[in-house]
Amino acid sequence: MSRPTSAPTDLNLLATLDILLEEGSVGGAAQRLGLSPSAVSRALAQLRMATGDAIFTRSAGQRMVPTVRAQAMREPVREVLSRARALLSPEQEAAEEQPLPLKDEIRPEPWRSAFSPDAGRPADAVSRFMGYVRATGAGAGARSLTLDEADDAFSAILAESVHPEQVGALVIALHRRGETASELGGFIRAARRIVPPAPPLDAGAALDWPVYISPRGRHPFWFLQAAALVARAGHPVILHGHSGSTGGNGDLLALHCRALGIRVASSLAAAKRGLGKHGIVYLPLAAFAAPVIGLLRLRRLFGLHTLANMGVRHLNPLRAPASLIGAHRPSYPGIHADALRLLGEGEALIGHGGRGVFELGPSKGRGLQRFAEGDVAEIELAPSPRDNLRRGARPTTFDHWLKVWRGQAEDPQATHEILEMAAVALMMATRSPASEFRALREQAALCWGDRQQQAPAAARVRTAASRRRTTP
Known part of the structure; x- marks a missing residue:
């Protein structure tokens, strides 16, 4: 875009630019300024000629x-306008005649240092991020971020390229308006970029089982026993997650x-x-994507x-x-599936898991969404026998959980939940x-009965369904 030989000096153009940046639309700026949209459009054209810059571009949502x-x-324009208004103010002359305060009378403003620009x-990252905050939190005109915008925003957060105040503003704005698939996909893309590439070994995972839970949860981790059964059936399982700590002895998941x-x-x-040696492994978040933990702690x-x-x-x-994938709200499975579609992902089973992990239990519905090759299908699992299930209060301690696994305690309801989850996991691991x-539930039951044996049970219990494993 060519520049004119002499730039216009009308301060009204700068005032128009200031309002345009605030409103993000010609119509909104025209209403604020008391002008017609065509007048604001002409001013925008003059600004483009004066600066040699487009000033605004059109997003995918127009x-x-x-x-x-x-x-x-933005800030330089506001500073110029503020000084111009002060010069034209009748109080300016009187203010200039007032003596400056003595050095020891000047009091610092503590809040200002927290919000001041950091060299x-x-x-450019701070400036772009400012635009994302304004776009998502601008009242009635708020919009969702595109996949690329969300990727850029969360990449800046994970690289600590923006201010903590900006991070808080964006997180609150996204939550208040409601998260979208494009924003979720952008976060996934940004977070995966900081994960180092896995070394090329022959043994690969058949199933990814994320286990991100709250340390305040009281329900036993029956899903871990289900995952162990899948591994015993010969299908490697990678568990990755976080339970409110950075790992070590304080990690509840590591302990279990x-x-x-x-x-x-x-x-x-x-x-x-x-994974190649044992068929199942737990990888704490701190071991492969530590910067993400800061966002979880928000x-x-x-x-x-x-x-x-x-x-x-x-x-x-x-x-x-x-x-x-466990969606912690009933309305979220669709968002998860749409994000996977945007990213061109493989296959996933998505269900409501209030604790941040995929689970099946007496209080959870059996309606699930299966995502494969860009399509989502609602599936219903065939009912399984529930004979001799004990109702009412049951032990929830770690000792009881471990005794059930070791065969030292009976808990028919827990066993039922474990076998249901193991059968679903086998269905996904084998793409059945x-x-x-x-x-597959019968196969899980055989593995359950054989769980204390040292040798994997895969060779004895593998069914025709599990042998039909395909490559994505």
Whole structure:
């Protein structure tokens, strides 16, 4: 775009630019300024000629998005306008005659230092992020971020390129308006970028089972016993997750995994080795994507789930061809499926899991969504026998959980839940149709009866359905 020989000096143009950047639309700016939309459009054309910049571009949703230069001009324009208004104010002359305060009378403003620009952060990243906050939180004109915008925004957050105040503003704006598939997909793409590539070993995961839970949960981790059964059936399972700590002895998931003999990996390379040797491994989030933990901890500050709580379930660090996703709200499975479609993912089974992990239990519906090859299908699992199930209060302690696994305690309801989850996991690991759920449950029951044996039970109990494993 060519520049004119002499730029216009009308301050009204700068005032118009200021309002346009605030409103993000010609119509909104015209209403604020008391002008016609055509008059504001002419002013915008003059600004483009004066600056040699487009000022605004059109997004996929046909909304006006400020350019990088326009965002950088925002604060300087406001400062110029503020000084101009002050010069024209009748109080200015009297104010200039007042003596400056003595040095020891000047009081610092503590809040200002917290919000002041930081030279260590890239100006372009801060400026772009400002546009994302404004776009998502601008009242009635708020919109969702596109896949690329969300990717850029969360990449900046994970790289610590923007201010903490900006991060909080965006997280609150997204939650208040409601998370979308494009924003979830953008987070997944950004978070996966910081995950180092897995080493190329022959043994790969058949199933990805994310286990991100709250440390305040009281329900026993029956899903871990189900995952162990899938591994015994000969289908490697990668568990990755977080339970409110950074790993080690304070990690509830690590404690439970070790009790079942599931190895806890300290890196992606260790996870691959453990998977090839033992068929199942738990990889804490801190071992492969530590920066994401900071976003998860925002829940403690805000008292609400953030997009990160949804997105971590899709990290799939070893790129298993199938996943089990637990959506913590009944309305969220569709968002998860749409995000996978945007990313061109493989296969996943999505169900309501209030604790941040895929589970099947007496209080959870059996309606599930299966995503494969870009399509989503509602599936219903065939009912399984519930004979001799004990109702009412049951022990929820770690000791009871472990005794059930070791055969030292009977809990028919827990056993039923474990076998149901194991059958669903086998269905995904083998890419079997839902019609074979009952047969896969029988296979899980055989593995359950053989769980204390040292040798894997796969060779003895593998069914025709499990042999039909396909490659995505």
